[in-house]
Amino acid sequence: MNRMTNQEQKSLKKTMILLLLLLVALATAIGVFVWILAEETLLGYRLIGVVLLAVLVALSIIALSGMVAFRRLWYNKPIPIWMFSMSHFFLRWLYPTLTHMSLWFNIDKDDIRRAYTRLNNQALLNHKKRYNADEVLILTPHCLQQAACGIKITNDITQCTECGACNISGLLDLQRRYQVEVVVVTGGTLARKRIQDMKPALVIAIACERDLMSGLMDVRQLPVYALTNERPEGPCHNTRVNLLEVEQVLKRFIKR
Template sequence: MSVLEIIGLFSILLITILILMLLISIVVGVYLIRRNKLIFPKIFIYIADNFYSILLKLFLLIGTEETFYNVGTEFYNKYYEEQFKKSKNKVLILPHCLRDAKCPAKLTPNGVECVFCGRCCIGEIIKTAKENGYKVFIVPGSTFLKRILRDVKPDGVFGVACSRDLFYGMNYLSRKGIPAQGQALIKDGCINTMVDVNELLQRLRDSNVDNKNNKTKE
């Protein structure tokens, strides 16, 4: 066996070991996230922010693409939870597909302006969000996010979207250094979509530090 062949075999062995180690790390990481535990969070946030495409390819060896996005969202939620609660200028971004198919609201430069007709859940969500200090935007596409960041300059963003768009949105915000929280739709498809409204409303209330302090005093 020549020296080149030995080097080639060694390289293949080393790459195989690295891939196995990464897969084991992914499995352990998913387990810990589901157990609400984060180990070496700063290292993992750097990897998630900058090498998510590689992580996705490796994850597909053991799971599905949607599961990857959901796990990634869980990680971002847990990592930024406390920082997000301290934000003073929060925005809530809702997808326009949550609207009823016969929604009378019109699209404006600031997104869709809800008229509170009661046909869908958006009116109730907006009411709770504003009571807890959020500015709310109903957007027709992800490009609106950049406009909101430019014009409103939020220091915390809560997004609702399909699992894929939610992950990439939170990834973008994380790379910008903006604490984010997210909740995935329970039914997507770009029209008449659905979100767990009760869970969302509770999370909006829980993210309000003043509410939390009041409960502690009580």
């Protein structure tokens, strides 16, 4: 659960390169604005310049904190909770910029998403907080169910006949053994509604990189441990999840 995969390491490296390029661009822009302010004499233009300069400095601080956090993750060092809190600002203000930059440098957006979800997970692990079983919600997409299965489990996972053809039966087993709630959802809107209705203290979310990132942006105030699904048959079709990893996460966060 703590060890990074080769794919995660590559994603983290690419994200740090993009952040470094962004920091260079921001530093250059700050230098230009400082020079303009030194030369400008009209009060109105100076005030506008000061405001823009303050925005650039704030973005630089957020980008720098993100870079430091990713470097600590790279060297397997703890992520302080305050640094993780700063990363929420990174997510809101710099993630769109980095995704646009990724197009210029032919970097997959999933690399950025994968790096951030890894940072998110590591920060939660470092926080060492534990929860009661009834405070934990496992959210999983309906594509984890076999497409050929005719049983509707989005309202009630216990309808699963546990034939073993997909991972739903394994999640149902974890629900029984750990007394947590497992909910299968058909999309982000329903996922957000379930969270609002059930009010969990911790969410363990299973989805693709894009949906996980979207979820992290939607519920910034709620701890979410993000698990990327496996897609042997392509996106949104007969996906899988590492059940051993799900159980390890439950063991780590549930009070005993």
